[in-house]
Amino acid sequence: MGFSGHFWGNAKRVLPYERHLLQVMRYRERVPRVGGIALIRATLIRALVLSAAFACFLPPARCLGEDANQLPEKATRELPPALLSLLQQKRMPKRSPIILRVFKEEAELEVWKQDTSGHFQLLKTYPICRWSGDLGPKMHEGDRQTPEGFYSITPELMNPNSNYYLAINTGFPNSFDKANARGGTFLMIHGDCSSSGCYAMTDEQISEIYALGRDSLLGGRPFQVQAYPFRMTPANLARHRTNPHMAFWKMLKIGNDHFEATHLQPKVDVCGRRYVFDAQQPPNSPQPLVFDPNAQCPAFVVNSKIAQAASKKQRADEAEYAQLLKDNVSAAPIYSGLDGGMNAVFHPRFPGKIVPLAIVLPPGSGIRLPQLPPVPWADNDGSLANKVFGASFGSKPASQTQVASIYSITPEGGADLTTAATAAQPTPRPAPAR
Numbered sequence: 250m251g252f253s254g255h256f257w258g259n260a261k262r263v264l265p266y267e268r269h270l271l272q273v274m275r276y277r278e279r280v281p282r283v284g285g286i287a288l289i290r291a292t293l294i295r296a297l298v299l300s301a302a303f304a305c306f307l308p309p310a311r312c313l314g315e316d317a318n319q320l321p322e323k324a325t326r327e328l329p330p331a332l333l334s335l336l337q338q339k340r341m342p343k344r345s346p347i348i349l350r351v352f353k354e355e356a357e358l359e360v361w362k363q364d365t366s367g368h369f370q371l372l373k374t375y376p377i378c379r380w381s382g383d384l385g386p387k388m389h390e391g392d393r394q395t396p397e398g399f400y401s402i403t404p405e406l407m408n409p410n411s412n413y414y415l416a417i418n419t420g421f422p423n424s425f426d427k428a429n430a431r432g433g434t435f436l437m438i439h440g441d442c443s444s445s446g447c448y449a450m451t452d453e454q455i456s457e458i459y460a461l462g463r464d465s466l467l468g469g470r471p472f473q474v475q476a477y478p479f480r481m482t483p484a485n486l487a488r489h490r491t492n493p494h495m496a497f498w499k500m501l502k503i504g505n506d507h508f509e510a511t512h513l514q515p516k517v518d519v520c521g522r523r524y525v526f527d528a529q530q531p532p533n534s535p536q537p538l539v540f541d542p543n544a545q546c547p548a549f550v551v552n553s554k555i556a557q558a559a560s561k562k563q564r565a566d567e568a569e570y571a572q573l574l575k576d577n578v579s580a581a582p583i584y585s586g587l588d589g590g591m592n593a594v595f596h597p598r599f600p601g602k603i604v605p606l607a608i609v610l611p612p613g614s615g616i617r618l619p620q621l622p623p624v625p626w627a628d629n630d631g632s633l634a635n636k637v638f639g640a641s642f643g644s645k646p647a648s649q650t651q652v653a654s655i656y657s658i659t660p661e662g663g664a665d666l667t668t669a670a671t672a673a674q675p676t677p678r679p680a681p682a683r
Contacts, residue, residue, distance in 0.1 A: 324409030328460050332373070340365045341372065344468035347461050348514055349402075349438070351448055353380055353395065354479035356592035358438070358448065360461055361512075368512040375458065376592030378442035379449040379602065381609075383585055384478040385494040387421060390433050393446055393588060393609060396421040397497075399504060399517045399524060400474040404466050407459070414440030414452040415459040419474055428522045428542035438474075442599060444589060448476075473514055481505040483569040488581045490574075500524055503559075506566075510558035520546035527551050 327333075328343075336343060345363040352359075356377040361369040382394035396419050406418040416439035422431055437447040440455035450458065465472045478494070479485045481502045489495065504526045507515040515526045518540040528549035530538050538547055588606045591599065 320409050323415060323456060324459065324463070326456060326460060328457065328464070332457060335372065336362070339370055339372065341370070342468075344464050346468060346470060346514065347372075347465040347472045348508075349458070349462075349472070349474045351377070351438075351474065351476040352480050353384055353397075353477070353590070354485070356380065356590050358450070358458070360458065362461070362465075369508075369514065370512065372461075373457075375450060375454045376594045377448055378451050378454070378595050378599070379444040379589065379591050381444040381446055381589035383587075383589070383606065384489070384492070386431065386497060387426075387433050387436065387446065388431050392433075393606070394433075395444070395446055395448055395476070395589070396426075396433075396436050397476045397478055397501065398423065398425060399501075399515075400476070401471045401517075402462060402466075402474060403471045407463060407466070408437075408439075409459075411437070411439055412441075413437070413443065413447075413449070415455045416440075417455075417459060417462055417474075419476070423519075424542040425519045425522070425524055428519060442591075442595070442602075473517075475504070475508070477501060477505065483566045483573060484578075487570055487573040487578050491580045492583050506559045506562050507555055510562045511555055513555070520544060525549070527555050 328336075333343075339362070341362045341364050346369075347363075348361040348369055350359040350361060351357075358375045358377055360372045360375070362372045363369050380395045382392065385394060386397040387394035398421075400420045400423055402417060402420060406420055408416040408418060416437040419436045419438065421433055421436040426432075433446060438450065438455070438458065439447055440450055440452040442449050442451055462472060478498055479489070481498070486495075486498070486502070489498070492498075500523060504515045504517065504524060507513075507526050516528065518525050518528055518538075519542040520540040521544070522542060523546075525540070525546060528538060528540075529552060530536075531548055531550050534548070536547075538549055540547070584606075586605055586607070588604050588609050591602060595602075
């Protein structure tokens with residue numbers, strides 16, 4: 250959900266090339282329709298209209314860059330001096346890539362930016378003013394859920410004319426979401442502190458975030474959004490161990506660990522209806538890697554340096570998690586009963602903004618969100634993929650007595666993720682939610 254007003258609202262969004270087309274068409278209406286001169290002028294106008302139409306299919310970065318004078322001032326505004334100074338202090342080139350990391354439960358959005366060493370460092374943390382739904386991924390239109398997963402932001406997903414000040418479309422549904430029959434439209438990071446399936450910031454915050462994203466795109470490549478239910482710590486995973494979304498969250502944690510252990514952007518692919526991270530072609534393999542979201546994963550390897558760093562972090566997390574279970578740490582409720590949340594810094598400013606979820610869900614939905622259908626991420630064929638990844642993705646909800654570790658298994662002696670792994674053939678997808 251989250252589409253009302255983002256693009257269409259009460260006043261239709263007008264892009265720069267559309268504005269140019271309107272100007273051309275108005276001129277055409279004023280052309281005298283007399284004899285050969287009118288015909289020549291009409292032909293010229295048609296050529297101009299076609300040229301403008303073709304322009305809209307050019308790379309969007311060109312429209313945003315070369316036609317900047319046609320964009321609203323808020324979309325072309327320079328970063329604040331303090332933030333520019335911070336970039337300089339941290340040795341972060343203005344157009345180097347960024348990564349946005351979103352944490353629902355903590356209601357925080359982190360901006361990480363690549364420095365001159367090629368690694369990403371934390372630039373700034375923004376408190377989130379509003380998010381809707383509950384912890385867990387978005388499943389279908391109208392469930393008020395905000396997305397969780399890995400998303401790639403390209404220039405056409407930047408909306409300078411949003412009714413919510415400025416907006417960055419997350420690109421939901423991505424190939425993983427589509428493969429798992431998840432749906433929804435116009436899920437944004439935007440301003441105005443109002444959410445219906447979006448991560449809402451204040452206008453001042455989104456002005457900075459949008460500018461950082463714009464400058465990153467001008468560097469020539471998409472930037473990544475990583476959206477998590479909470480910070481993927483052993484303590485949080487232990488608290489939420491009974492949640493039916495836990496199998497999905499464990500999969501996200503693998504990508505999280507790759508990033509946190511290396512400060513390098515994880516390469517994200519989808520096959521077998523699951524995410525895979527930093528997959529590379531096996532040595533001496535004659536065939537290039539091809540990932541089909543709905544088909545069996547090809548054999549792949551993971552760079553040894555990334556695998557070793559991630560495995561070290563995972564082993565430390567496993568030990569902490571096991572101790573938390575031994576101490577019988579309390580489990581959090583599966584459903585909060587509330588429509589999302591906001592960072593505590595905004596409570597005095599926006600009192601009464603958080604309401605029971607039952608009030609805002611469509612009639613008949615009830616307080617609880619729909620239960621997750623079984624998702625066949627598990628690979629039970631005994632392959633190495635199952636030993637490394639598969640047991641993390643079992644579809645049965647975790648229980649306080651069933652869960653023994655974060656990943657459900659601990660590979661003997663530490664699995665070498667550089668070894669080729671092959672996923673199981675995916676089973677038929679569940680029917681789309683109605």
